[in-house]
Amino acid sequence: MAYTQYTFDLGEYTAYEIKFVGRNGAKGEKRAKRQKATPEQMSRQNQWNKEKNLRYVILANFHTGDAWTTLKYPRGTRPDADRMRADWKKFRRLMTTYYKKHGIPFKWVKRMEIGKRGGPHIHLLVNHIDNIDLVIKEMWQKTIEDLWIKGRNYVNIAPFDIDGAEDVAKYLAAEPEKKGIEGQYNLFGEEEQKAFTRVDTSRNLIRPQPEKKKYSHWTVARFFRDGIKPRKGFYVVPDSVKCGVNKITGYSYIYYMEKRLKEGDRSPGDRTGGLADAVFPIDE
Structure with missing residues (x-):
């Protein structure tokens, strides 16, 4: 099953947004049925995007x-x-x-x-x-x-x-x-x-643009099976890990951030799991 990954380089931090079909990224899973968005859902979605985009600008x-x-x-x-x-x-x-x-x-x-x-x-x-x-x-x-x-x-x-x-x-x-x-x-x-x-x-700020990649040769099921593994020299920010199903689009998603380790820092761990319990506010 294919999935799309959007990677945002934010300096000390890197943000990852992954979109896919099905709940656990396993082979044969289908996209959830889209629902007509209520005003409350749209408001919550728009507010989430507003906060997220502003956070990216600040971090960058x-x-x-x-x-x-x-x-x-x-x-x-x-x-x-x-x-x-x-x-x-x-x-x-x-x-x-x-x-x-x-x-x-x-x-x-x-x-x-x-x-x-x-x-x-x-x-x-x-x-x-x-x-x-x-x-x-x-x-x-x-x-x-x-x-x-x-x-x-x-x-x-x-x-x-x-x-x-x-x-x-x-x-x-x-x-x-x-x-x-x-x-x-x-x-x-x-x-x-x-x-x-x-x-x-101010107009002179960096506006982070994602690097977009589509993967088709393996599934995101490994995230649910093994947890998230950070790149070398980084660690996954535990409170940043979110996953769920966007009822408006019908797509599932995983969101998380990495932070670069500074000299002398110790990584909180090599992997971050618990995706089944991490839910986006917009999934409510």
């Missing part, structure tokens, strides 16, 4: 030590989407100029948001540069100098960890109701709501 472009940032406004101020877009444009221009002066491209992923109490802010992942904390604070102060109150800090910065890329992607891509802040969004018009739920990225 950012590294441990980059800056996970929140740009805030003084308490009580309520700038609308137009003001926030204008502020972001000015801040981005200042940052781009600074990075260019130091011979480094400015890379970023950002989302504007309204908090549970109505406070506007901008979430931002940005690549590292020397004194990154001071640089971001200085440029944001210049951006909102008409609102900045002396002695206050309107920037939160935390070191980014590449192993937390999935959490960052989920947070940036999450729908307002998942954060309990949909009530604040309802105060805005449709266009502003779109602005507060969209994730934007």
Whole structure:
């Protein structure tokens, strides 16, 4: 039985997406019957793809030590989407100029948001540069100098960890109701709501494209029989292993990620099994 494997090179990580017919990849198995997707299933499928694609972009472009940032406004101020877009444009221009002066491209992923109490802010992942904390604070102060109150800090910065890329992607891509802040969004018009739920990225980021291969001389049954064996110098990230049947397409799938071992690291194991218990959220 043939299967198709999509391999994404993401730097330290490699992602594998395998599609096939049947539940266990055994000879003679048939593709499951396709079902008409319900709005809930489509929404879940689209959300999964949004989070996954964003995670791939983050893994391919950012590294441990980059800056996970929140740009805030003084308490009580309520700038609308137009003001926030204008502020972001000015801040981005200042940052781009600074990075260019130091011979480094400015890379970023950002989302504007309204908090549970109505406070506007901008979430931002940005690549590292020397004194990154001071640089971001200085440029944001210049951006909102008409609102900045002396002695206050309107920037939160935390070191980014590449192993937390999935959490960052989920947070940036999450729908307002998942954060309990949909009530604040309802105060805005449709266009502003779109602005507060969209994730934007700089144009200079790598957009991972898969290497696609179709295998016809052996089946994926070995994954269920023997588990997943990583390439030399890599290990399978245990929590990444998912499998199941996509009810919308009728195809079964296996998904997993490998991470490159660093010098001195010990592999958690040569194989990862348990595929029968690993299920994608979109299989529900």
